[in-house]
Amino acid sequence: MGTTFLNQRTFHLSDKAKSIIVDIIVYLILILFMYTAASKLFNIASFSSTLAKSPLIGQYSKLVAWAIPVTEVIIGILLIPAPFRKWGLYASFGLMVLFTLYLLYMVFSGNKLPCHCGGVISTMTWQQHIWFNMGFVLLSFIGIYIHKKS
Amino acid sequence: MNNIKKAVLAVLIAGMAFGFSAFTTIKSSSIVVYYKADMMNPLPTDPSGYRYYSGDRCEPLGNLCSAQWQIGSNPIPTTDGTPLPASGRTLVTGSIIAGHFE
Numbered sequence: 001m002g003t004t005f006l007n008q009r010t011f012h013l014s015d016k017a018k019s020i021i022v023d024i025i026v027y028l029i030l031i032l033f034m035y036t037a038a039s040k041l042f043n044i045a046s047f048s049s050t051l052a053k054s055p056l057i058g059q060y061s062k063l064v065a066w067a068i069p070v071t072e073v074i075i076g077i078l079l080i081p082a083p084f085r086k087w088g089l090y091a092s093f094g095l096m097v098l099f100t101l102y103l104l105y106m107v108f109s110g111n112k113l114p115c116h117c118g119g120v121i122s123t124m125t126w127q128q129h130i131w132f133n134m135g136f137v138l139l140s141f142i143g144i145y146i147h148k149k150s
Numbered sequence: 151m152n153n154i155k156k157a158v159l160a161v162l163i164a165g166m167a168f169g170f171s172a173f174t175t176i177k178s179s180s181i182v183v184y185y186k187a188d189m190m191n192p193l194p195t196d197p198s199g200y201r202y203y204s205g206d207r208c209e210p211l212g213n214l215c216s217a218q219w220q221i222g223s224n225p226i227p228t229t230d231g232t233p234l235p236a237s238g239r240t241l242v243t244g245s246i247i248a249g250h251f252e
Contacts, residue, residue, distance in 0.1 A: 038171035082153040
């Protein structure tokens, strides 16, 4: 009786629904990474000078300015073919966690916050950016979870 | 939808996102943030006193720190302290940032 009740309450998704949800999550992450990568690559000097003002990055700004968009493009490529999709989702989760931790450190460390790097996302405040990133961390997590289950 | 169709759709989405971003970034590259470094003429619409600086030079308190200017075919400034071009520039409406230059 108890088991039956529990089974009725369990949220069930069909394989097709799971596949569609993972696809949508992958496309959203792909749009984000490709959009921001292009924005950084086509404005690399400005992005590098902004990073140079960060106390955590400072002297490595040029290296990081190239490494971030290149990593985003590589993760984007990993998300495309089905066999590598799982690794793309893990990598995007890791990168978004890293970005969020960096933003949290910058906001709570009391350092002067440099201006943003470009694109539509640059219109957000640092706090809005943290919430935006957390949304994508959650999306990546859901993507990994459903991908594992399916 | 099979895996090949999904991959093709993903490539299309990725290409469009990259292309759109590149297009908007290049298009907005003639819009530059200039800082009102000299407040002799404190009107935001007055082009005198505006200078280019890389990065963020605004501090709180004050009515005018920076504004975006469309500089058209003028060369993009790269050196800190470069004044706003004497001609061919237009103030971008709503781009004025309060605070003060430091």
